[in-house]
Amino acid sequence: MPELPEVETVRLGLERSIVGKKITGIEVFHSRATNPKSIAPLDSLTGSKILSVNRRGKFLWMQLNRPEVLLAHLGMSGQFLVREKRSAPEKHLRVRINLNSKDFEVRFIDQRTFGWLSVDQSNAGIPNSAAHIALDIFDPNFNRESVKRDLLNRKTEIKRALLNQEIMSGVGNIYADESLWLAKIHPERECSGLTNGELDRLLDSAAAVMRAALKVGGTSFDEQYKNVNGESGYFDIELSAYGQDGEACSRCGSEIRRIAFANRSSHFCPKCQVKRESKRGIKRK
DNA sequence: AAAGTCTCCTGCTTGC
DNA sequence: TGCAAGCAGGAGACTT
Numbered sequence: 001m002p003e004l005p006e007v008e009t010v011r012l013g014l015e016r017s018i019v020g021k022k023i024t025g026i027e028v029f030h031s032r033a034t035n036p037k038s039i040a041p042l043d044s045l046t047g048s049k050i051l052s053v054n055r056r057g058k059f060l061w062m063q064l065n066r067p068e069v070l071l072a073h074l075g076m077s078g079q080f081l082v083r084e085k086r087s088a089p090e091k092h093l094r095v096r097i098n099l100n101s102k103d104f105e106v107r108f109i110d111q112r113t114f115g116w117l118s119v120d121q122s123n124a125g126i127p128n129s130a131a132h133i134a135l136d137i138f139d140p141n142f143n144r145e146s147v148k149r150d151l152l153n154r155k156t157e158i159k160r161a162l163l164n165q166e167i168m169s170g171v172g173n174i175y176a177d178e179s180l181w182l183a184k185i186h187p188e189r190e191c192s193g194l195t196n197g198e199l200d201r202l203l204d205s206a207a208a209v210m211r212a213a214l215k216v217g218g219t220s221f222d223e224q225y226k227n228v229n230g231e232s233g234y235f236d237i238e239l240s241a242y243g244q245d246g247e248a249c250s251r252c253g254s255e256i257r258r259i260a261f262a263n264r265s266s267h268f269c270p271k272c273q274v275k276r277e278s279k280r281g282i283k284r285k
Numbered sequence: 286a287a288a289g290t291c292t293c294c295t296g297c298t299t300g301c
Numbered sequence: 302t303g304c305a306a307g308c309a310g311g312a313g314a315c316t317t
Contacts, residue, residue, distance in 0.1 A: 001309085001310065001311085002311095003311095032293085032294080058311075058312095073311075073312080074311090075294095075310085075311060075312085076294085076295095076309075076310055076311065077294090077295085077310095092295090110294095111294085111295060111296075112293095112294050112295050112296085112309090112310085113293080113294050113295075114293070114294065114295095114310080114311060114312085115311090154287085154288090155287080155288080156287085156288060156289085160288085160289085163311085165311085165312075172310080172311070173309090173310065173311090262289075262290080263290080263291080263309095263310080264308090264309070264310055265308095265309090
């Protein structure tokens with residue numbers, strides 16, 4: 001599942017291979033691959049030159065030598081692959097971006113079809129459809145104090161807030177669980193009940209976990225994520241919480257538990273991540 | 286307005 | 302064996 005480190009890995013890969021190339025045509029093979037909000041057919045970008053590949057949170061876009069950008073989101077299973085033109089089409093090939101290269105092309109492959117591409121207007125370098133997305137923790141303009149203030153004003157569980165891309169972007173279910181485990185914070189703690197120290201620890205943890213994943217090119221647990229060379233995803237990131245229910249916590253040995261959460265699940269260590277009374281910091285158990 | 290729920294989708298896993 | 306239900310989740314529409 002592509003979260004910030006995976007999307008950044010894809011961005012880096014695309015940047016290395018396609019900046020400076022010209023789009024010579026875009027073929028769309030599945031109706032859901034074009035976001036309904038797209039202001040024009042993808043193929044209308046034919047003739048434009050790719051100036052840069054940018055990212056905010058999990059949103060990815062190509063800046064072109066025209067006002068419009070080519071915006072993309074990988075959703076659950078989207079992949080961008082730089083492939084030899086003559087190589088066989090993948091089973092879930094949704095979009096082909098032809099370039100002025102005799103050797104390769106860019107393919108968007110997506111099994112679960114939650115990913116999409118669109119043509120969008122941009123304002124001050126940010127696509128309109130990504131304008132509501134908050135800065136991610138690696139953005140040079142990321143304002144930690146302002147994010148902490150925002151969190152302290154929320155009457156919701158910290159796990160939900162971490163997944164809310166309008167507070168801080170880039171974190172999905174996997175890195176949310178990993179960050180909370182590293183910071184020793186229970187996913188169901190109310191945001192407004194967290195201390196300044198806990199918030200700092202949590203943000204430090206999120207940055208550390210994602211930086212480590214980025215260092216090895218993004219993590220993955222099935223074949224849904226690949227870098228642009230198509231190298232399949234099993235990198236040596238060791239998960240401490242996500243998907244580890246029934247396993248021993250690597251810190252204390254307790255059994256990692258899984259609880260239902262908003263149509264999905266949270267994984268945490270019941271001993272390391274204790275739910276406290278919000279005001280006084282008294283352990284309930 | 287904030288917070289919570291539902292929906293889109295495919296393929297794998299589980300259970301009868 | 303076969304079929305159906307369950308499960309996974311990003312983000313936006315929708316409801317409370």
